[in-house]
Amino acid sequence: MMQNKKIAVTGGIGSGKSYVCALLREMGYPVFSCDEINRRLWKDQSYRAELAARFPDCVRSGEIGRELLAKKVFSDRTALEKLNAFSHPRIMRALIAEMNRADGVSFAEVPLLFEGGYEPLFDGVIAVRRPAEARIRAVMERDGLSRAQVQARMRKQFPPERLEEKSCLILENEGNVSARLAEILQKLGVK
Numbered sequence: 101m102m103q104n105k106k107i108a109v110t111g112g113i114g115s116g117k118s119y120v121c122a123l124l125r126e127m128g129y130p131v132f133s134c135d136e137i138n139r140r141l142w143k144d145q146s147y148r149a150e151l152a153a154r155f156p157d158c159v160r161s162g163e164i165g166r167e168l169l170a171k172k173v174f175s176d177r178t179a180l181e182k183l184n185a186f187s188h189p190r191i192m193r194a195l196i197a198e199m200n201r202a203d204g205v206s207f208a209e210v211p212l213l214f215e216g217g218y219e220p221l222f223d224g225v226i227a228v229r230r231p232a233e234a235r236i237r238a239v240m241e242r243d244g245l246s247r248a249q250v251q252a253r254m255r256k257q258f259p260p261e262r263l264e265e266k267s268c269l270i271l272e273n274e275g276n277v278s279a280r281l282a283e284i285l286q287k288l289g290v291k
């Protein structure tokens with residue numbers, strides 16, 4: 101087993117990344133999350149001020165509104181690219197720093213791994229894939245979004261049908277996910 105081995109867990113919205121990461125935590129592995137890091141960054145006043153300067157039309161009462169920003173970036177590709185160029189490097193720097201402090205094998209939930217070209221930062225990648233209709237239903241229920249809103253977000257992500265083009269191990273989120281995860285960990289040489 102490699103010292104300080106970093107494994108990314110990725111997949112589209114509603115694919116089951118968080119569920120897989122929860123299973124990994126139950127197994128005793130350190131698991132980090134880009135979403136958690138992003139939530140911490142949002143608590144930083146200077147980070148929010150920089151976002152507000154980049155997206156002044158999303159500011160209300162002197163603060164950037166998350167919902168306004170989400171609405172903007174999911175309807176405007178240029179705005180999404182601008183947001184990603186600002187936030188992703190900061191998130192990834194914090195993520196890798198946290199993972200570097202972990203002993204042995206650690207995992208990270210990285211939603212936009214392929215979109216950002218971050219695969220080289222990791223020693224392995226687990227890509228979670230789930231049928232589109234199951235993903236749509238799960239996100240509608242979890243986030244209270246409409247079908248159209250979920251589909252718009254899905255269209256902005258790496259297509260799951262192209263995962264075979266990537267250097268990753270695909271975990272099909274149907275049936276016994278725990279057994280499939282155990283097989284993948286064995287292939288990665290971490291279990």
